[in-house]
Amino acid sequence: MTLYKIDEVATECNLTKRTLRYYEEIGLVSPQRSDGNTRLYTREDIERLKKIISARDVLGFSLQELQRYIEVVEMLRGQRERYRSITDHEERRHQLEQIDQTLGEQLEMMEEKIRTIHSFKAEAEQLREQVRDGLARLNSEVEN
Structure with missing residues (x-):
């Protein structure tokens, strides 16, 4: 399974790293952590984030x-x-x-x-x- 760092996810989802950390804080996404405590995201996490962004932008949630x-x-x-x-x-x-x-x-x-x-x-x-x-x-x- 491929894991992605916060920089890669931020770029792909067009979000800031700060927004990604905030989304984690409020429970919208739950990335894994490496031994060095680096956030690691799965493809499923990225797809979930894209749905969140779509719901936010299209539906105005x-x-x-x-x-x-x-x-x-x-x-x-x-x-x-x-x-x-x-x-x-x-x-x-x-x-x-x-x-x-x-x-x-x-x-x-x-x-x-x-x-x-x-x-x-x-x-x-x-x-x-x-x-x-x-x-x-x-x-x-x-x-x-």
């Missing part, structure tokens, strides 16, 4: 929301792995129900962000409409 989102992602991964190992029909059904519930939680987190974005957009659209009305009034006063 705060660090607290990122922590919960990653918990849900990890829960889903575990549930999917368990599902693959189950052979009993009834147990498989139950596992799929759990996966469905977890996906519902993940989707609700995204929906909450979407509602917030729509609210901000509606405010900006309303303000823009007021500005345009003001411009139209001023333009008509100048013409008269």
Whole structure:
């Protein structure tokens, strides 16, 4: 298994070393340590960091929301792995129900962000409409 030092991970993920250390401190990532106490990251750690960055940038999640989102992602991964190992029909059904519930939680987190974005957009659209009305009034006063 290939292990990567913090400099390599920071470059690949476009993060600072300080950010990587902070993400470790708050539990978003848990790199291994060498005998000399150097942080060593696996390819899985790097992929996890890329998901964190994507959730942060695309979904606009705060660090607290990122922590919960990653918990849900990890829960889903575990549930999917368990599902693959189950052979009993009834147990498989139950596992799929759990996966469905977890996906519902993940989707609700995204929906909450979407509602917030729509609210901000509606405010900006309303303000823009007021500005345009003001411009139209001023333009008509100048013409008269």
